[in-house]
Amino acid sequence: MDMASLLAPHGKPELAPSPDKSLLRFITCGSVDDGKSTLIGRLLFDSKSLLSDQIEALERESRVHGTTGDRLDFALLVDGLSAEREQGITIDVAYRMFETAARRFIVADTPGHEQYTRNMITGASTADAAIILVDARKGVLTQTRRHSYLVNLVGIRNVVLAVNKMDLVGYSRERFEEIVADYRAFAASIGMSGVVAIPICGLSGENVAERTELMPWHAGPTLLQYLDRVDVDDDRLAELPFSMLVQWVNRPNSAFRGFSGLVSSGVVCPGDAVRILPSGRMTVVDRIVTMDGDLPAAGPGQSVTVTFRDEVDCSRGDVLCASADPIEVADQFEATLVWLSEEAMLPQRPYLLKIGATTVPARITDLKFQVDVNTLGQDAGKTLPLNGIGVANIATDKPLPFMPYAKSTDLGGFILIDRLTNETIGAGMIHFALRRSHNIQWQALDVSREAHAAQKRQEPRLLWFTGLSGSGKSTIANLVEKKLLALDRHSFLLDGDNIRHGLCRDLGFTDADRVENIRRVAEVARLMTDAGLIVLTAFISPFRAEREMVRGMFAAGEFVEIHVDTPIEVAEARDVKGLYRKARAGELRNFTGIDSPYEPPEQPEFRIDTLSMSPEQAAEAIVARLLQA
Incomplete structure (x- = not known):
């Protein structure tokens, strides 16, 4: 069919918008190049939702950017970004509206590429139904399974398996049934039931709006008939x-x-x-x-x-x-997480959790397992990569009212936000509150923090020394403590190497272990300041996020960040422990400054330039500043 014959019966939409019609939100998803954008364009065309000038523009665009010969390239109606047209893929979530005599629709064309899974789950979060597209030539792929898993995860129960491009397999019933059997087996394994399978050709329109004689063996509805009739009313919430x-x-x-x-x-x-x-x-x-x-x-x-x-x-x-049947309130949960950031999830790193209109500090305390979307196996691990799906325990800084996501998406769904960049880095669905969040309560103590400090006649402080290995942190911190002792101040020095002989002996030097190392030290330091002490810590503490986490645990002015700023070539020249030499030789992995990053403080309370200041001078300056505070 050429463009002229396609254009002939179409013009201004025959159906006037009606606010009384029910509204159905649905998404199209699947792997790259399964034909999602083309299918949506076809739905817009067949429902007569395009004006004449839109079709004329589509005709011109198809000649320039089209990939379908002399046919209209319906994907161009949806793939609006120039990058999408150049690459032939969908990047952003594109929303389009159309209607039939029976219903109004809002459809989200979601990206198929694994890199843009975060965009797909954004579109799925508000959908009532999902169309999972599969290329008849390729069958069920990993991304098909991932998107299906996510569709089921966010609670979409009305699912169509649209086996597209049936013309390229000769409209084979056997191939269609083979794909359907493969998909239904996977769907059953994740608890997805009631999937409706429809063989289609999005480009030429077979079984999209009208039945086709090319596949007489299909006795089910066309895609548009299914969308018109599917019941999305959910009385469960009212009960x-x-x-x-x-x-x-x-x-x-x-x-x-x-x-x-x-x-x-x-x-x-x-x-x-x-x-x-x-x-x-x-x-x-x-x-x-x-x-x-x-x-x-x-x-x-x-x-x-x-x-x-x-x-x-x-x-x-x-x-x-x-009042008679209140929902739960807790500060620790088990939840399913979908990780949306290129920077891996790290347990114990501080994030912001947003649920409803509330945003609170939160930590992922433990990753129980990561889900393999191909085998549905539960793989052990400490982190989640981009697009990883896992089950984790989460702790928030204050109790939150919630309902399990399976009961209420509003009160059970949340997002995680990076504290420094404000980037949305994860989406989660709460399963249940952890029992210990109900059993553990704060015990009131008669001797207060202020009483401990008054007894020692000093203000508690945390002096946090950070810098590269070999920068001189421990040397300067040790000198500071000696000077404090001489001034009859009560202090204690927590040194990185010493802590790893006991409290943190079970931790290595991966990013996840470094985060946990700092969290433990911060908790100990907070207890020591509660006792009225001036606490000094000497740790590389390479990540800004963890140092900001520690800062947030203390009252304003109590946390003093001291950057021992030593160029890496100077620190490496010292190499008292031989660590840089081993790292350069590949014998020591995850070494800060070599194959693991160091993020220097942006606005420390004190910066020590070790090229212009001796350790003794640095210690004198720090103590003088401390006594002035």
């Missing part, structure tokens, strides 16, 4: 106890104070007793306010403003829930 995330404190004037948000589960009515979490305060709903007037009740998916009968403290990020 759960009431919960609502507070997204905004609505106070347009002194006479009105309401709390706006989206009802996540259950039903709420005026007069209902509710609990505000995590504080646990109780109150009663007075009104349910909307732009169109007050409501007698509100349920899942409705955005409303709730007012209370009395004045209680409630803020953005809090969760309202049924």
